[in-house]
Amino acid sequence: METIFGNLQGLKSSQLKQLQRLYHQRIPGDRITTPEFSQRLAAISTELNQPVCAYLNRRGQVIRVGVGTPRQTQIPPLELPRYGAERLSGIRCISTHLKPEPPNESALTAMALQRLDALVVMNITGTGFTRRGGGAAGYVKEAYLAHLTPQDSRALMTSLAALKLGETQVQTPNWHISPPLSLDMLAQQDFLDLVEGLEQEFQREFIAQEVDADHDRVLIVGVMTNELTLQRFQDTLLELASLVDTAGGDVLRTVQQKRSRIHPQTVVGEGKVQEVALTAQTLGVNLVVFDRDLSPSQVRNLEAQIGVRVVDRTEVILDIFAQRAQSRAGKLQVELAQLEYMQPRLTGRGRTMSRLGGGIGTRGPGETKLETERRAIGQRISRLQKEVNQLQAHRSRLRQRRQHQEVPSIALVGYTNAGKSTLLNALTNAEVYTADQLFATLDPTTRRLVIPKAETGEHQEILITDTVGFIHELPASLMDAFRATLEEVTEADALLHLVDLSHPAWLSHIRSVREILAQMPVTPGPALVAFNKIDQADSETLALAREEFPLAVFISSSERLGLETLRQRLAQLIQYAVDSQ
Known part of the structure; x- marks a missing residue:
């Protein structure tokens, strides 16, 4: 038995059978609809006193019948045919409307979300007589034909705003709404010619905007809750964009919402989910990234409504780690x-x-x-x-051997991309991989460094270890999996906490690193703060850092500025750490 979708409450079995018979109708392939089919739909809608929608494929077959508006009866994204950004879905919707007005925002948005070939909205009115067997008859007073047009998404969002202001007859560059048409005028439209012309235009736009096929086209979604400041929220979104870029994705747009609390099913509200889905469809996005961890049920709900793959911040970080691990x-x-x-x-x-x-x-x-x-x-x-x-035990044996040889050790810690590997190379002439990327280093690297003794000035050797960079709210799974690596931090005699002073969120980075260090099972040794990239920082930032951290060292690893002072301060740090044991 054919399924009827939408609001079926209170419908009689005879009415359901009328709806089911629509599945047996067939429209000529080159016609949008026929007067006979349209009048039949209008008659059923009048009897139900509800809107009715019929969805047809390009062969003219009815594939879905629903009671309700185009928004209420739309096909879920995951059930739509697979199509590219240069094509339409191959489905059109013929709908009835009980009020004499053009297609509203909700109907047009549903058309865009499903990427329909066309949307026909027929305004119906009663005839004043009753049909045989009872029930009011109705006829189509006028019809509107709407379809998408190739344009960038900014104009689409502008048109949505205009529709919200009540400008219902706005001609937008992203969808076209015809003037009122009679059924005969509508039936005369060459449907295949319309669709083929539109897809040729979409194809030209797609080729002009196409990016590297190896890169995901990404939409970022951020949610600002009460516990976040505006600056912290903006920093989080910028960092997420950097993570996506490091993972190999192209961020096309960021969508934001402010909420008092997270929606338990979809993180953002229903309206914002629709906006995300519409933006994703308009831009040809194939991946949506949220700025927070998502539960399995939230991922399922979001993917079902948006129609593309949804991941969270942790999954992006894991992907980067998988690419970087050597x-x-x-x-x-x-x-x-x-x-x-x-x-x-x-x-x-x-x-x-x-x-x-x-x-x-x-x-x-x-x-x-x-x-x-x-x-x-x-x-x-x-x-x-x-x-x-076993790896943990092996690293422990290596550390015990070094401690037996009484060689002091320092662990380089800091926010990701603070310049730790560049500093290690500058101090020890190592050849550790460096890049202006997040998490360029995953594997710890230990090198010997010669520094002057704090008391005598004689040369002494210490070991300095480059470790994986930290990040705000480092996922617990990564903390656990990388505990063998992070033990290099807890077992070191002292820490050198490197900070990228050129980054706008440097103070937040310091707090995040200290929070992560405080969570470690073994309290790390004393730490020296070193501000890096001073050649790229402005004078106000430098002054603030000197005021807030009077004992810090100021260097530039890439320009080799302040490295001699750093060696002397490291000697003092090691002497203090040894004396404290």
Whole structure:
């Protein structure tokens, strides 16, 4: 039996049968609709006293019937045919409307979200007589034909704002609304010619705007809650854009919302979800990134309504780590973090994960594919955990050997991209990979550094270790997976906390690093703050940093400024750390 969508409450079985019979109608392929089909839809709508929508494919077959407006009966994004930014969906909507007015914002937005070939809105009115068998008859007073037009999304958002102000007859450059048409005039429209012409225009625009196919086209969504200041919120969004860029994505736009609390199902409100979906469809986005961790159910709900893949900040960071890991230890820790992140999210993979395994001997009672996958991941996590423990033990033995040789050690810590690897190279002539990217370093690198002794001025050797950069709200899974690496921080005699003074959020970075250090199971040794990239900082920032941190060192690793002073201060730091033990 054919499914009827929308609001079916109170409908009689005879009315449902009338709606179901619409599925057996067929429209000529080159016509948008016919007067007969339109009048039949109007008659049913009048009897129900509700709007009715029929969705047809390009062969003229009715594929969906719904009771309600185009917004209420729209096809979920994940059920729409797959199409590119240069094509329409191959589906048109013929809808009835009980008020004499052009298509409203809601209907036009539904058209854009589904990327419909066309939207026909027919205003109907009663005839004053009753049909055979009862029920008021109705006829189409006038009809409007709307379709998308290729344009950038800024004009679309402007048009939405105009519609919200009540300018219902605004001619926008993103969709075209015809003047009122009779059914005969509507039936004379060459539908295939219209669609082919539109898709040729979309194709030309797509080619002109196309970016590297290897890069994700990304829309960022940020939510500002009461506990965040405006500056902190803006810094978070800028940092997320940098993370996406480092991961290889192109950020096309950022959508923001201010809320007193997070929506439990979709993080943002229903209206904002629709705006995100519309923006994603308009810009040809294939990935939406949220600025906070999402639960598995939130990801499922958002993907169902937006129609493209949705990830959170943690998943972006994990992707960067997977790209950056070079050593066996690094790859091991990244895989462990990814699996621990993935395990509770298996249920988001849809119905395929809840079916029983296929093949002889697997049918009937037994493990579902979801349970099998979850068990396999659990076993893999256990194996990786053992290997991480072995790695941890190996690093511990190396540290004990160094301590037995009584070589003092310093760990370089700091926010990601503060310049730690560049400083290590400048101090020790190492050749550690450096780049103006977040998380360029994942694997710790230890080098010997010669510094003067604090008391005698004689030369002494110390070990300095470059560690993975920290970030605001470092995911717990990464903290756990990288504990073998982070132990280099807790086991060092002292810390050199490097700060990028040229970054607008340098004070926030200092707080984030200190918060992460405070969460470590073993309290790290004393720390010296060194402000890096002073050649790129303005005089006001330098003055503020000197006032707030009078004991800090000011350097530029790339320009080799202040390095001699830094060596002397490191000697004093080591002497203080040794005396304190």
